Amino acid sequence: MIPYLLRLVVKAAVTLFAIVTVTFVATRLSGNPIDTFLGEGLTEEGRQALISYFELDRSLWHQYLAYLRGVLSGEFGLSFVDRRPVTTVVAERLWPSGQLLLASVALTVAVSLPLGVLAAVYRRSWIGSAVMVVAFTGYAVPSFVLAIVMVLTFSYWLNWLPVVGNGTWAHFIMPTIAMSGVLVAALTRFTRNAMLDVLGQDFIRTARAKGLRETRVVLKHGLGNASITVISVIGLQIAGLAAAGSVVVESIFSWPGVGQMLVNAAILRDYPVLQFGVIAVAVAVVAINMLTDIAYALADPRIRLARA
């Protein structure tokens, strides 16, 4: 168990190190950051002063080490837009994003598990096909199209729901659904496949032979065993998909979260905020992935023994 955990931690650390390095390389590839980000209205003397202040005249290797030192001591600089520490800017946007994420995952699980089980049990009838069409639609419709169509229908046409903000529970409806579309598609497919694998096992036949009721066979013996796979998918795939989805959905509904902040920072070229935001989201996704792997190993002895 311990060697397996160590491997997971090392893997997460290497991934994070790579992300930090990629953000460094990306900023340096795009040219001198002073020219890119401060640009106009700067005298030649001021420019030289800034270059030597930020040590941009030193070697790339030196700059990289200085950058790593800053990252390790939590120094990510100030926002170009409002001059506040980027850590503060990101921190105050975590909770709104977290709320939306939790709501979307809750909705996704509530919809996908029953749909996936139905699709597996009735895979040869129209019910199974209908469920797979729903899952398929979730993949094919981009979240911004789903959001736009909902806004058009429920806000402008029917006048039922508010478009921007996160004040009341009504504000949650459309962003949550827009976020969940692709998540439902992914999780329904995985649930169906996991259920099909489990339902083909010998112990399911044994359970039926014992005379158990079919609902009990499917839910207890079937879903009970499939749930390990399903939970790992929620942790491994859904976290990444949700992070990508929040970028789009939050900026459409002016949701004051990390996703909207990233898009604004990208458009305004507020590079310290963008850099730290990407690192923060990556840390969150990698951490969720690692915790999922650990939980998976704890739940299933076959995994930790096989891989250790």
Next chain:
Amino acid sequence: MASLADPILRLRRRTSHKGQGADIIQKIAMVLAVLLVGAALFAPLLTPFDPLQQSLLSRLRPPMGFDRYAPGHFAGTDELGRDVLARSLHGLRLTLALAFAGAVIGLVIGGLLGLIAGLRRGWAEDVIMALVDMQIAIPFTLVALLVLALMGSSLTVLIFVLGIAGWEQYARIVRGEVRRIAAQPYLEAAKTAGAGPVYTAWRHVLPNLVSPLVVQFTLALSNIVILESTLSFLGLGVQPPQPSLGSMVGLGRDYMPTAPWIVLTPAALIVLLTFTVQILGDWLRDRADVRLRER
């Protein structure tokens, strides 16, 4: 009339029925694919209007069949009086071209890295597979945001971003297939018969790779269409005045209460495109994968 061979007979019957022909939805998707590609290729011939031509006298005109319809502008006009249909068709053209370029770049990068990882074991394989794991772990939309913000949203940068969006899937497939094939007896036989590495790769490895790669290419195409239109929608992809389906939806958002046709036409085209490509991709996968057919 039960016999011992029944299960096998049933199996054979099922496999010969499924996956051979296409069902009605798949046939519709094929027709749509031809129509969409045709519309993209011949966009300048299909509409008399220039997608960039402004006409301030006929701004925000609705599509055919509504009041204030401006004759000739079948899908209406936008806030600058530009023809929505012409912009949508040219946007489709650009979106498809970008998606194709991105998918080809991903195929080349991922295919080569997968080939190296599959043929050369040891540290090269470890490094490549670590890169694959990393690409899977990081939400790619964030990387795209970072790169586009830093390097500016030119078409070159956009193609580069779309190209590296999905390379890891190709790498995984090629590595897996190469390792599987390397263990086959016929490869041993070819080597014994004196076949060189290039001949073996061309004659024995490549033909086995074609069908999984075609499937992955099709599925990647639809992912890249969604990524491109999402980035353009956010204002970080294709830059105005050049029309792309995503940027038309993004820019038309401000006029949604009064002129919903500006966003609905390109949005419908995006959905039509992703549906078509995904149905074809699924169909190709079912045909290629015998194990899936059994389900």
